[in-house]
Amino acid sequence: QVQLTESGPGLVHPSETLSLTCTVSGFSLTGYSVYWVRQPSGKGLEWMGRMRYNGDTSYNSALKSRLSISRDTSKNQVFLKMNSLQTDDTGTYYCTRAPRSTMGITLGYFDYWGQGVMVTVSS
Amino acid sequence: DIQMTQSPASLSASLGETVSIECLASEDIYSNLAWYQQKPGKSPQLLIYYASSLQDGVPSRFSGSESGTQYSLEINSLQPEDEGDYFCQQSYKFPLTFGSGTKLEIK
Numbered sequence: 136q137v138q139l140t141e142s143g144p145g146l147v148h149p150s151e152t153l154s155l156t157c158t159v160s161g162f163s164l165t166g167y168s169v170y171w172v173r174q175p176s177g178k179g180l181e182w183m184g185r186m187r188y189n190g191d192t193s194y195n196s197a198l199k200s201r202l203s204i205s206r207d208t209s210k211n212q213v214f215l216k217m218n219s220l221q222t223d224d225t226g227t228y229y230c231t232r233a234p235r236s237t238m239g240i241t242l243g244y245f246d247y248w249g250q251g252v253m254v255t256v257s258s
Numbered sequence: 259d260i261q262m263t264q265s266p267a268s269l270s271a272s273l274g275e276t277v278s279i280e281c282l283a284s285e286d287i288y289s290n291l292a293w294y295q296q297k298p299g300k301s302p303q304l305l306i307y308y309a310s311s312l313q314d315g316v317p318s319r320f321s322g323s324e325s326g327t328q329y330s331l332e333i334n335s336l337q338p339e340d341e342g343d344y345f346c347q348q349s350y351k352f353p354l355t356f357g358s359g360t361k362l363e364i365k
Binding site for chain 2: 170179180181182193195196197229242243244245246248249250251
């Protein structure tokens with residue numbers, strides 16, 4: 136079945152770089168797009184960026200200067216790197232999958248989510 | 259960016275009641291609206307997509323509708339397991355944006 140699992144450090148110091156991994160199973164990264172969404176503690180959801188099935192990426196302009204998303208299809212993994220972390224980057228980070236229509240078009244909502252990884256930015 | 263204004267921020271209702279949650283888009287999103295439920299400590303789960311299509315496995319007491327740029331999620335016959343947070347999300351234009359959420363308490 137479809138699964139996404141995030142992993143990474145729980146604690147990052149201010150100004151450092153966050154590195155997260157999303158390991159997927161039950162589907163191919165060359166067939167589906169994977170998105171990153173974060174949720175500051177007790178707050179709403181923010182779309183961060185995506186790795187498309189064809190290897191293209193796109194980012195939320197609010198984060199674009201700090202964010203990089205890549206993948207290793209042989210390992211079924213998508214990576215997120217975000218630099219210059221500050222305390223307001225504290226929260227839960229999710230990787231999600233976007234479904235595809237019967238015509239093969241990637242849809243813009245999320246049918247599967249990982250369990251999330253909590254990241255605290257603190258000295 | 260498209261702003262999604264969600265209301266109410268919280269509501270409390272009794273078992274068996276019907277509740278409605280609204281999301282107002284700042285521009286036309288042409289039905290590209292999804293609803294998610296998030297239970298405490300869990301990741302969001304897709305309920306509705308394209309404004310009114312029920313995701314597989316979601317109980318039929320959940321329904322979505324639209325009127326212009328206003329989108330609604332209705333939950334009929336409230337059950338204890340419906341307690342949680344609800345979010346809308348537009349998928350019409352990047353950046354994808356979410357409503358601020360509604361906390362539903364079952365009395």
